[in-house]
Amino acid sequence: MRLLPASLTLAAAGLSTAAAVWGPLPRHAGPPPPVLHEIAETGSVSGRVTFAATRPRQPIIIYLERQGGELDAPRPAALVIRQKGASFTPSFAVLVAGQEVVFENDEDRDIDHNVYTLGSEERDFGIFSPGKSVRHTFSEPGEFSLYCSIHKLMDGKLFVAPSRAWSEVAQDGTFAIRDIPPGSYTLKTYQKARRFRDAAQPVAVSAGKESTVTVELAR
Amino acid sequence: MKRLGLMLSLIAAGCGGPDLAPPAADSAQIVVALSASARDGVARPRSGGMDNYGGGSEAKGRQFSRVNYDDLADIVVYLEGDGLGDAGPAPRSLRLEISEDGADHRQLLLAPSGLTSLTIANRASGPRSVFAMGNQDGFDVTLAPGEESRVTLKVPGTYELACDEDAGLAVTIIVAPTTWAQIGEAGDDVAFDRVPPGPVEIVVVAPRLPRWSRRVTAAAGRRESVTAEVGVNSMTRAK
Ligand SMILES: [Cu+2]
Numbered sequence: 001m002r003l004l005p006a007s008l009t010l011a012a013a014g015l016s017t018a019a020a021v022w023g024p025l026p027r028h029a030g031p032p033p034p035v036l037h038e039i040a041e042t043g044s045v046s047g048r049v050t051f052a053a054t055r056p057r058q059p060i061i062i063y064l065e066r067q068g069g070e071l072d073a074p075r076p077a078a079l080v081i082r083q084k085g086a087s088f089t090p091s092f093a094v095l096v097a098g099q100e101v102v103f104e105n106d107e108d109r110d111i112d113h114n115v116y117t118l119g120s121e122e123r124d125f126g127i128f129s130p131g132k133s134v135r136h137t138f139s140e141p142g143e144f145s146l147y148c149s150i151h152k153l154m155d156g157k158l159f160v161a162p163s164r165a166w167s168e169v170a171q172d173g174t175f176a177i178r179d180i181p182p183g184s185y186t187l188k189t190y191q192k193a194r195r196f197r198d199a200a201q202p203v204a205v206s207a208g209k210e211s212t213v214t215v216e217l218a219r
Numbered sequence: 220m221k222r223l224g225l226m227l228s229l230i231a232a233g234c235g236g237p238d239l240a241p242p243a244a245d246s247a248q249i250v251v252a253l254s255a256s257a258r259d260g261v262a263r264p265r266s267g268g269m270d271n272y273g274g275g276s277e278a279k280g281r282q283f284s285r286v287n288y289d290d291l292a293d294i295v296v297y298l299e300g301d302g303l304g305d306a307g308p309a310p311r312s313l314r315l316e317i318s319e320d321g322a323d324h325r326q327l328l329l330a331p332s333g334l335t336s337l338t339i340a341n342r343a344s345g346p347r348s349v350f351a352m353g354n355q356d357g358f359d360v361t362l363a364p365g366e367e368s369r370v371t372l373k374v375p376g377t378y379e380l381a382c383d384e385d386a387g388l389a390v391t392i393i394v395a396p397t398t399w400a401q402i403g404e405a406g407d408d409v410a411f412d413r414v415p416p417g418p419v420e421i422v423v424v425a426p427r428l429p430r431w432s433r434r435v436t437a438a439a440g441r442r443e444s445v446t447a448e449v450g451v452n453s454m455t456r457a458k
Binding site for chain 1: 261281361429455456
């Protein structure tokens with residue numbers, strides 16, 4: 001059953017894509033995403049993460065797992081990961097399960113690259129000369145490392161969230177995940193540089209309401 | 220080869236190989252040849268040396284440093300099996316120095332009861348917060364310049380070491396499940412002597428590369444020799 005109006009999911013998807021990327025962001029082309037209006041059918045989860053020790057400087061992600069099946073919503077548009085300068089750009093990104101990635105060799109000189117992933121899905125995507133690219137859909141939630149078998153400093157990381165219900169934790173520890181269909185969820189954490197045990201706690205989402213939670217990250 | 224990023228001194232049990240005496244009548248030997256190779260179809264650099272694209276129209280710079288598969292180091296080899304006991308040749312002392320030279324992939328080996336601690340020394344000019352967290356174990360230390368600290372990991376597994384001040388630091392710590400663990404380099408024959416007979420899983424993990432494993436039966440009075448493929452050539456290829 002589709003719970004979200006199409007315009008809303010599109011906007012949410014657009015926002016997720018933009019927020020998903022660290023490093024240089026692609027410039028927006030075309031019209032801005034539609035403005036979100038208050039939708040009675042959905043709820044949200046917000047809160048704060050407290051840290052038992054110094055907060056790591058690398059990204060921390062809060063995401064929801066739906067009990068009894070993931071959200072039925074359009075995936076964000078394909079994420080392009082470029083390779084110019086023998087660097088993956090972005091070098092870290094959050095994807096949504098089912099989202100496509102385009103690995104593109106955009107070197108302006110005659111330099112080949114290879115891409116392979118280690119993690120929940122281990123795969124070799126081949127060798128690309130400049131101008132060549134390959135597309136792949138990441139279906140399995142989890143963490144992946146990206147490498148090039150030719151260049152030893154060329155690496156990146158992807159975190160594939162189970163659905164678009166995720167948010168990066170802000171510097172002040174706050175987070176907010178909006179426009180979520182009502183239901184029972186498990187809230188989980190992902191740390192790009194793991195300093196604490198990851199948290200997992202139940203959270204209920206009610207229509208038209210904001211559930212507030214505190215997440216404690218400790219060793 | 221100059222090591223960038225980190226300097227590691229490791230006192231490991233020596234690797235065997237050609238000089239290895241024949242196996243004793245009541246135990247087995249396992250010899251693992253580390254055969255590393257570049258991905259099929261990868262050409263040598265169009266010009267210049269082994270490690271870098273050099274000169275001409277090609278890019279220079281550290282970021283273009285290539286993996287030299289003939290020179291791969293920090294390759295962890297360990298044995299897993301119920302009857303192995305605690306007499307393996309795991310390294311006895313481990314030290315990691317953190318400097319300011321930037322990222323490079325290093326891999327460190329610890330083993331339960333044989334070697335569970337690691338000395339981390341800060342050779343950078345500023346403080347460094349260094350931490351690693353697995354599912355059941357981890358450490359978190361902040362070191363002033365010149366300071367060093369001993370950290371302990373006891374639960375077998377793979378730990379990614381991270382540093383707040385240096386996001387590019389790339390160090391993996393492997394805590395092997397047994398003391399039957401050694402570190403080798405590409406081209407080495409890593410030998411385990413006096414292995415208790417029985418089923419054994421041989422696991423090889425090289426930095427940044429997929430893990431290789433093989434199940435063998437260690438038989439008394441016999442030497443089991445295997446070749447471990449280190450590289451990406453056995454990976455599933457996307458269509
Ligand atoms: Cu490359």
